[in-house]
């Protein structure tokens with residue numbers, strides 16, 4: 001049997017992994033495709049945790065800035081609840097492809113999930129389940145990227161994979177500038193110093209302090225997530 005590069009990997013999945021490309025809401029077919037990718041990554045042998053975003057349903061900053069009605073504090077709780085909805089969708093999608101999983105939430109909903117603790121996560125890893133982490137950090141003014149960094153520290157993950165809509169970190173936003181160049185390897189400090197927006201800078205600081213490497217890759221390309229979990233170079237590596 002081959003030796004695992006990482007005993008445990010945390011995958012940060014964009015909320016948009018659960019809807020049609022460029023769309024919103026939850027599309028069962030898209031959720032199933034994403035579940036197949038997580039199942040494939042689980043079969044590579046590492047323990048898999050998934051932090052799911054909520055951007056397909058609601059982003060707090062965008063909602064609160066669109067009018068004076070909903071303050072950011074409330075809008076962010078709404079965003080965190082969106083991740084709880086997504087976690088249930090992902091859990092059911094994993095069930096439909098025969099991949100066992102459990103949802104642990106920072107904002108627990110009794111009928112659907114358990115409260116997140118590192119010890120509860122450990123119990124589910126031991127049972128061979130993917131652990132879906134819902135509700136973000138449980139605090140407004142944070143993002144699910146920062147939640148991924150925080151939870152990776154708590155569960156002692158050896159790698160974070162940010163599975164997103166672009167191929168990795170570019171010199172500039174590739175959606176806005178088609179001339180932007182893909183970067184193969186970059187440090188946490190360079191992401192912050194160059195103000196690259198692909199990932200939240202609070203997450204970068206936490207990863208740097210705790211020396212947890214990260215890979216940013218395109219979630220729509222088959223095999224990408226599994227390759228990263230197996231330690232292959234795909235997308236962009238962010239490290240110290």
Ligand SMILES: Nc1ncnc2c1ncn2[C@@H]1O[C@H](COP(=O)(O)OP(=O)(O)O)[C@@H](O)[C@H]1O
Nearest residue numbers: 014164165168169170171172173175196197198
């Ligand atoms: N330097 C950059 N490199 C790559 N993507 C960037 C960069 N700057 C901005 N982006 C944008 O960041 C987006 C990913 O961040 P975000 O929308 O928060 O993703 P997610 O929903 O996966 O958390 C990409 O779709 C891209 O348009």
Ligand SMILES: O=c1ccn([C@@H]2O[C@H](COP(=O)(O)OP(=O)(O)O)[C@@H](O)[C@H]2O)c(=O)[nH]1
Nearest residue numbers: 015053054055059060076079136137143144
């Ligand atoms: O710890 C957290 C994580 C998330 N959110 C809220 O939940 C929304 C959805 O998360 P995110 O935007 O990170 O989702 P993604 O872009 O990854 O789909 C955010 O916009 C925030 O409003 C929050 O307040 N605290």
